[in-house]
Amino acid sequence: MSLTSEHAGRLRHWQVPKTSHSYTRRDAALYALSIGFGDNPLDRQELRFVDHTRADFRAVPSFALILGYPGFWLGEKATGLDIGRLLHIEQSIEILEPLAPSGHVTAETTVTDLLDLGAGKGAILCSRRDIRDGDNRLVAVVRQSHMLRGYGGFGGERPEKPAMTALGEPVWSVSTKVLPQQALLYRLNGDLNPIHADPEIAAAAGFEQPILHGMCSFGMSCRAILRSLCAYDTERLRFISARMTAPVFPGETLRHDIRPDGSFTATIVGRDKVALDRGSVVVANVTAEAARQKQEALA
Numbered sequence: 001m002s003l004t005s006e007h008a009g010r011l012r013h014w015q016v017p018k019t020s021h022s023y024t025r026r027d028a029a030l031y032a033l034s035i036g037f038g039d040n041p042l043d044r045q046e047l048r049f050v051d052h053t054r055a056d057f058r059a060v061p062s063f064a065l066i067l068g069y070p071g072f073w074l075g076e077k078a079t080g081l082d083i084g085r086l087l088h089i090e091q092s093i094e095i096l097e098p099l100a101p102s103g104h105v106t107a108e109t110t111v112t113d114l115l116d117l118g119a120g121k122g123a124i125l126c127s128r129r130d131i132r133d134g135d136n137r138l139v140a141v142v143r144q145s146h147m148l149r150g151y152g153g154f155g156g157e158r159p160e161k162p163a164m165t166a167l168g169e170p171v172w173s174v175s176t177k178v179l180p181q182q183a184l185l186y187r188l189n190g191d192l193n194p195i196h197a198d199p200e201i202a203a204a205a206g207f208e209q210p211i212l213h214g215m216c217s218f219g220m221s222c223r224a225i226l227r228s229l230c231a232y233d234t235e236r237l238r239f240i241s242a243r244m245t246a247p248v249f250p251g252e253t254l255r256h257d258i259r260p261d262g263s264f265t266a267t268i269v270g271r272d273k274v275a276l277d278r279g280s281v282v283v284a285n286v287t288a289e290a291a292r293q294k295q296e297a298l299a
Contacts, residue, residue, distance in 0.1 A: 002153035003123060007080060008114055011125060014079070016109040019068045025052035025102045028059040031066060034186045035219035036176050045232050052101075059099040061237045062222035064140040065091075065215050066189045067099070068107020068131050074146055075193060081148060084195065084205040088214035089124070090145035092241030093222075097139040098234060104134045112143075119153030143241075170257035172228035175269065176220050178212060180251045186216040212248040221266050221276055224256035229283050239282035242266075246273040 003011070029052040032038070037060070038050040048058050075083040113126040129142040179185065183196040191213055194201045202210040222240055230236040246268065248254065253269040264279035 001082075001150055002119055003148075003151045005154055008116075008123070008154045008156055011079065012111055012114045014073075014111050016070050016073050016111075016127075019070050019107045019109075020104070021068045021107065022104045023067065023102060025057055028052065028063055028101050029057075031063050031189055031219075032060050034182070034189055035060070035062070035216055035223055036179075036182075037223060039177065045227075048232070057101050058234050059101045060219070060222065060226070061095050061099060061234055062093060062219040062240070063099055064093050064095065064131060064142055065219065066191070067105050067140070068129060069190050070107070070109050070129075072191060072193045073109075074125070081151070083193070084201060085149040085151070087147040087149065088144065088244060089147045090126075090143075090241070090243045091215060091218045092143045092239070094141040094143075094239050095139075095237060096141070097133070097137060099139065100133065105131050105139070106136075107131045114156055115159040116154055116156030117152040117159070120150070121152040123148040123151040123154070123156065124159060168259050168261070168263075170264075171260050172224075172256075172258040174224035174228055174256045174258070176224065176254050176256070178217075178220075178248060178250050178252050178254060182216060182250045183210055183212050186213050191215065207247060209249055212250055214244040217244070217248050217254060217266060217275055218242060220254055221256055221264065221279060224266075225258065225264065225281050225283075228256075228258050229262070229281065236283050236285065237281065238284050240280070242276040242279040244275065245277045246271075246275045248275045 029050050032049040037046045048056050049060055074086055107129050109127055109129040112128050115124040124145050124147055126145045130138055131140045133139050195205055196210050196213050226232050248268060255267045255269050256264055258264040262281040265274050266276035268275050
């Protein structure tokens with residue numbers, strides 16, 4: 001089933017309603033818990049992200065993923081797409097201003113591209129969400145790409161092949177256990193795609209059980225980056241991106257291999273599958289050695 005040129009044109013110009021979102025410290029703490037923060041009750045560094053009563057409470061930078069989130073609009077009946085054939089494959093966040101731990105934001109989501117992988121293959125739909133605070137300042141830009149499996153062949157532009165670069169040896173490896181109920185916990189942030197909760201829908205999509213949200217595994221990588229490169233200083237993290245290359249199942253373990261240049265991968269331990277590839281981060285005013293020294297000083 002490929003898209004017709006008319007259907008592709010409708011998707012390219014899809015009008016996603018603007019969103020308005022008020023959130024509290026409790027919401028920011030729930031998000032942090034949903035991506036694995038607080039799994040060690042003795043880790044005082046992470047209390048700042050999960051105990052919303054603390055004076056030094058902070059929002060995780062990847063909290064931007066759910067601020068002003070318009071819902072899983074691609075899965076709406078009006079799009080004419082089969083929800084079981086949609087996969088989240090790329091994600092990035094650009095942080096322009098530190099995220100307030102509570103407040104009000106408005107967000108505007110636009111479709112930026114629709115690429116054709118060819119007949120019998122798929123299409124890639126790219127979108128962008130601009131998030132503004134109560135003073136109308138642009139605080140974050142969230143970009144996503146979704147694979148529309150089997151919908152290629154409508155005569156659209158082909159994607160460029162990414163340049164392949166050799167990866168150096170990782171300096172940090174951070175392993176994180178995915179809780180058995182992690183996908184159900186992450187759903188409380190508002191991402192209600194049933195492929196992450198309903199076994200029948202997951203099976204119809206070809207999975208043995210509901211899979212973890214791509215944005216959850218992405219957030220888990222953000223946590224690993226904060227710990228290794230930023231010593232939990234949220235203001236240093238300015239940009240993070242990655243490509244989702246394999247589904248993660250609740251109960252598995254992710255190993256985040258991070259390099260001094262900010263490149264990283266996340267591998268599923270036991271299956272030796274790379275779940276997040278081509279990871280990239282921009283960290284302000286810090287070197288790998290400075291981050292290591294600060295982290296040691298705080299330990």
